[in-house]
Amino acid sequence: MAPAELDQTARIHCRLDELLLARDMTLTSLSSIVDVSVVNLSILKNDRARAIRFTTLVAICEALQCDVGELLTTRAPS
Template sequence: MSSDDDGVHGHIECRLGALLAERDMTMTELSRRTGITMANLSILKNNHAKAVRMHTLVLICEALKVTPGEILVLKPGAQADQ
């Protein structure tokens, strides 16, 4: 469903890459700390995820010591890459 079909004109952006850089942490280290595969972390980091399990979000929040709102931000008016 496109954003035009559902009346939504923004998208959710995952700030995982920026948060890792701020903490000087690698994806490998985050994967080790959380047990989340590198492939799944990469999908999130590159904003290709269609959904995120709550458990996954909790693990990332705990490892990075952040809240969900610091990882996922709403970008109103911007079109998501299809």
């Protein structure tokens, strides 16, 4: 399956907003904890990221005390 076809069949959704809200945490505070810029976290939060390093993913999950599956989910295209 070509990458363009994959984008049409399923999308990765980042639940960062929901997890931050549930933990009473801001994007800025998460940024300082995981040492990733607010801009890059915002790109991830708004489902605009094309890739994420495993080390970044692990750092975010550790900071939010969640599993990868709680942070990233799949959803049908809109």
